[in-house]
Amino acid sequence: MADNVIRTEDEAPKGKLVKLSTLWGFVRAYKPQLALAILFLVIAASTVLIVPTALQGIIDKGFSGDDAVAVNDYFSLFFIIVAVMAASTALRFYYVTWLGERVVADIRKAVYERLITLSPEFFEENRPGEIVSRLTADTTLIQSIVGSSFSIWARNFLIAIAGTVWLFIMSPKLMAYISLGFPVTIVMLVFVGRRVKTLSRSSQDRVADVGARANESLGALSVVQAFTREQAEASRFATAVDDAFKIARKRIRVRSMLTFAMIFLIFGSIAAVLYSGVQDVISGSMTGGALAAFIMRAAFVAGAFGALAEVYSELQRAAGAAGRLAELLSAESKIKAPINPKKMPEKITGDIILKDIDFAYPSKKDQQALKKFNLQIKPGETVALVGPSGAGKSTVLQLLLRFYDPQQGEITIDGFNVAETDPTDFRQHLSLVPQETVIFAGSIMENIRYGRLDASDDEVRTAAKAAAAYDFIEASPDGFDTMLGERGTRISGGQRQRLAIARAILRDAPVLLLDEATSALDAESEKKVQEALEHLMTGRTTLVIAHRLATVKKADRIIVMDNGGIVAEGTHSELAKKDGLYKRLSDLQFGDLN
Ligand code: ATP
Numbered sequence: 001m002a003d004n005v006i007r008t009e010d011e012a013p014k015g016k017l018v019k020l021s022t023l024w025g026f027v028r029a030y031k032p033q034l035a036l037a038i039l040f041l042v043i044a045a046s047t048v049l050i051v052p053t054a055l056q057g058i059i060d061k062g063f064s065g066d067d068a069v070a071v072n073d074y075f076s077l078f079f080i081i082v083a084v085m086a087a088s089t090a091l092r093f094y095y096v097t098w099l100g101e102r103v104v105a106d107i108r109k110a111v112y113e114r115l116i117t118l119s120p121e122f123f124e125e126n127r128p129g130e131i132v133s134r135l136t137a138d139t140t141l142i143q144s145i146v147g148s149s150f151s152i153w154a155r156n157f158l159i160a161i162a163g164t165v166w167l168f169i170m171s172p173k174l175m176a177y178i179s180l181g182f183p184v185t186i187v188m189l190v191f192v193g194r195r196v197k198t199l200s201r202s203s204q205d206r207v208a209d210v211g212a213r214a215n216e217s218l219g220a221l222s223v224v225q226a227f228t229r230e231q232a233e234a235s236r237f238a239t240a241v242d243d244a245f246k247i248a249r250k251r252i253r254v255r256s257m258l259t260f261a262m263i264f265l266i267f268g269s270i271a272a273v274l275y276s277g278v279q280d281v282i283s284g285s286m287t288g289g290a291l292a293a294f295i296m297r298a299a300f301v302a303g304a305f306g307a308l309a310e311v312y313s314e315l316q317r318a319a320g321a322a323g324r325l326a327e328l329l330s331a332e333s334k335i336k337a338p339i340n341p342k343k344m345p346e347k348i349t350g351d352i353i354l355k356d357i358d359f360a361y362p363s364k365k366d367q368q369a370l371k372k373f374n375l376q377i378k379p380g381e382t383v384a385l386v387g388p389s390g391a392g393k394s395t396v397l398q399l400l401l402r403f404y405d406p407q408q409g410e411i412t413i414d415g416f417n418v419a420e421t422d423p424t425d426f427r428q429h430l431s432l433v434p435q436e437t438v439i440f441a442g443s444i445m446e447n448i449r450y451g452r453l454d455a456s457d458d459e460v461r462t463a464a465k466a467a468a469a470y471d472f473i474e475a476s477p478d479g480f481d482t483m484l485g486e487r488g489t490r491i492s493g494g495q496r497q498r499l500a501i502a503r504a505i506l507r508d509a510p511v512l513l514l515d516e517a518t519s520a521l522d523a524e525s526e527k528k529v530q531e532a533l534e535h536l537m538t539g540r541t542t543l544v545i546a547h548r549l550a551t552v553k554k555a556d557r558i559i560v561m562d563n564g565g566i567v568a569e570g571t572h573s574e575l576a577k578k579d580g581l582y583k584r585l586s587d588l589q590f591g592d593l594n
Contacts, residue, residue: 022322022323022325022326022329023103023142023145023146023322026103026106026107026110027099027103027146029106030099030102030103033095033098033099033102034095034099036091036095037092037095037096037099037151038154040088040089040091040092040095041088041092041096041151041154041155041158042158043084043088043092044085044088044089044092044155045155045158045159045162046158046162047081047082047084047085047088048085048159048300049159049162049163049166049297049300050081051078051081051082051085051296052292052293052294052296052297052300053293054074054075054077054078054081055078055289055292055293055296056287056289056290056292056293057070057071057073057074057077057289058071058074058075058078058289059287059288059289059292059293060287060288060289060290061074061289062074092151092155096146096147096148096150096151097147097148099146099147100142100143100144100145100146100147100148101143101147103142103143103146104139104140104142104143104146104147107139107142107325108135108139110329111134111135111139111325111328111329112135114328114329114331115131115135115328115331117333118331118333119333119334119335119403119404120398120403120404121334121335121362121363121404122331122333122334124361124362124363125362125363129212129215131328133208133211134324134325134328135328137321138321138322138324138325139321139325141317141318141321142318142321142322142325144314144318145314145315145318149311149314149315149318150315152307152311153307153308153311153312153315155304156303156304156305156307156308156311157304157308159300159301159304160301160304160305160308163297163298163300163301163304164301166297167294167297167298167301170290170293170294170297171277171280171286171290171294173276173280174273174276174277174280174294174298177269177272177273177276178269178273178298180269181265181268181269184265185262185265185266185305188258188261188262188265189258189262189309192254192257192258192261193258193309193312193313195254196251196254196255196258196313197313197316197317199247199250199251199254200251200313200317201317202247203244203247203248203251206240206243206244206247206248207244209240209243209244210237210240210241210244213236213237213240214237217233217236217237262306266299266302266306270295270298270299270302273294273295273298274291274295277291277294277295278291334362334404334405335402335403335404335405335423336423337421337422337423337424337425338419338420341420341421341422341425342416342417342420342421343421343422343425344413344414344416344421344425344426344429345414347510348413348414348429348510348511349379349380349414349510349541350377350379350380350413350414350429350510350511350540350541351376351377351378351379351412351413351414351415351541352375352376352377352400352411352412352413352511352541352543353375353376353377353411353412354373354374354375354376354396354399354400354409354411355374355409355410355411355412356372356373356374356408356409356410357370357372357373357374357399357406357408357409357410357411358370358371358372358373358406358407358408358409359373359395359399359404359406359407359408359409360407361395361404362404368564369392369395369564370392370395370396370399370406370564370565371563371564371565372565373392373396373409373564373565373566374566375396375559375566377541377543378541379510379541380539380540380541381541381542381556381557382537382542382544382554382555382556382557383542383543383544383555383556383557383558383559384544384545384546384551384552384555384557384558384559385543385544385545385546385559385561386545386546386552386558386559386560386561386582386585386586387560387561387562387567387581387585388562388581388585391561391562391563391564392561392563392564392565393545393561394515394545395564396543396561397432397513397515397543397545399411400418400430400511400513400543401427401430401432401513402418402419402423402426402427405419413426413429413511428509429509429510429511430509430511430512430513431451431504431507431508431509431511431512431513431540432504432513432514432515433497433500433501433503433504433512433513433514433515433536434500434515435515435516435517435545436517437496437497437499437500437517438500439484439491439496439499440484441483441484442483442484443478443480443481443482443483443484444464444473444476444479444480444481444482444484444499445457445460445480445481447484447499447503448460448463448464448469448499448502448503448506449506450503451463451502451503451504451505451506451507452506452507452508455506457480459506460480460502460506461480463502463503463505463506464480464502466502466505466532466535466536467498467499467501467502467505467532467535467536468498468528468529468531468532469495469498469499469501469502469532472491472495472498476491492525493517493525494522494525494526494528494529495525497517497529497532498528498529498532501529501532501533501536502532504536505532505535505536509540510540510541511540511541511542511543512536512537512540512541512542512543512544513542513543513544514533514536514537514542514543514544514545515544515545516544516545516546516547516548516551517547526548530548530550530551533551534554546558549586552572552586553572555571555572556571557569557570557571558570558571558572558575558582560575560580560581560582560585562581567580567581568580568581568582572586
């Protein structure tokens with residue numbers, strides 16, 4: 001497994017509570033809140049154990065009727081304890097939950113900050129969907145542990161230990177009876193607990209399958225409906241849901257049996273203790289109040305042990321989640337700035353050289369996407385890349401953006417080897433118009449401003465005009481404030497492209513990388529997009545993957561690619577004269593127009 005591969009649920013670091021230590025790094029930042037949480041937790045736990053003492057006083061003094069003052073005192077004590085218990089429990093809840101929410105917010109931010117800088121290679125090895133679920137599901141698990149399970153565990157741990165000691169002091173004999181049933185309970189808890197854990201893990205996996213299935217089919221609803229596969233999809237989904245249910249049923253069954261056994265054992269031993277305790281009360285060696293207090297305290301202690309067992313499995317799940325998040329947090333981008341990156345000047349001319357490039361994608365190491373590839377683009381030149389699908393055209397853009405590093409050769413811009421610069425520094429000089437326009441959920445204004453965040457409203461408007469997008473934007477319901485859906489579905493393909501072009505115009509970078517959309521536009525939109533593109537290309541070094549005849553014809557130079565290499569180059573008229581790949585391609589792609 002490559003170092004970058006994030007483990008899935010099944011491969012999660014197993015049961016290592018040590019992994020929870022990752023959390024400490026985040027919790028540590030909030031020591032005052034942590035201290036308060038612990039303080040109130042200890043107070044709340046202590047009050048729980050003291051309540052039976054007050055009860056003991058009330059029973060012993062109250063029922064005998066000969067010490068009314070003492071009864072009142074015990075009742076007052078009882079109320080004070082109750083008040084302290086209520087207040088400290090509420091405050092513990094506040095601080096612990098606050099910590100959970102705060103820590104999870106910090107973890108989410110830290111993980112996202114890391115993810116957003118990782119190179120595409122990471123997301124090829126790890127499915128983005130899976131990673132997003134880590135960001136939401138795993139962090140939610142952590143939230144439940146920091147914000148609740150851990151405090152439940154700590155409180156019950158305190159009650160269990162302190163209560164056991166107290167019970168021994170109150171009546172070693174009765175405690176000895178209880179202790180007899182103890183090993184059986186523990187052994188059962190451990191064995192059955194393990195089974196429950198395995199089952200709940202597979203139950204989670206099945207639920208994830210359900211999610212994946214729904215995600216896939218709902219995401220491609222138009223294909224599903226166009227092929228009239230609604231019923232088929234529904235039954236595939238139903239199978240996934242039923243599988244999840246079957247596993248859940250097994251888990252529930254085991255848990256119910258565990259619940260039966262636990263309750264039977266606990267209350268069975270309470271009954272045994274009660275029987276023996278009543279003998280002691282009759283013989284006078286114990287007061288009725290003391291017996292009641294003992295039973296009550298024993299019930300609290302038993303409850304505490306039960307809760308400990310219950311949260312233990314949750315702690316383990318959270319440990320797995322913490323481990324996986326720690327892996328995400330430490331994931332290293334394959335594309336990094338060197339220790340002392342070379343700083344490029346503010347303004348560059350856009351002189352690009354790709355020299356002797358050999359490149360294979362990390363996921364397809366045995367297949368060269370570019371072989372001994374050489375290309376120089378002079379400042380201000382427009383170079384069109386054409387070639388059959390899979391020739392390597394997009395790969396050239398990917399390398400120029402330094403999403404990957406070539407295995408051999410180097411890429412320089414204005415004499416700077418891009419591998420020696422900080423990617424975020426040199427990418428400032430590039431502007432990309434991708435084939436698929438990405439529209440973010442937000443207004444048209446925000447979407448264009450994505451090209452340069454500090455652009456003023458006027459600059460955005462000017463860019464929109466230059467991209468021939470102004471008219472349709474003004475005609476939209478709210479003009480530039482019109483909200484675009486998550487995927488920009490409310491505007492046409494041609495309009496999207498013009499927004500992408502406006503974004504690139506606003507960016508105003510000297511090097512333009514253009515992956516022309518292949519989607520067929522109507523003649524009117526095509527003309528508008530073409531005008532916008534021409535405006536954009538003026539005065540910039542442009543490398544364009546060309547699908548439009550107009551772009552190809554206007555290019556200063558056309559590079560014909562096949563199989564990861566250059567097979568011909570020249571202008572349109574030069575190449576069209578030769579009988580070769582270009583002629584065949586242009587006949588096919590551009591029809592008889594040429
Ligand atoms: P098209 O016009 O269809 O987009 P192209 O000329 O742009 O094709 P590239 O996308 O550069 O071709 O692909 C070149 C080769 O690299 C192909 O064999 C392709 O399968 C492979 N390839 C492209 N992207 C990846 C990737 N992310 N991981 C692995 N292999 C890839």
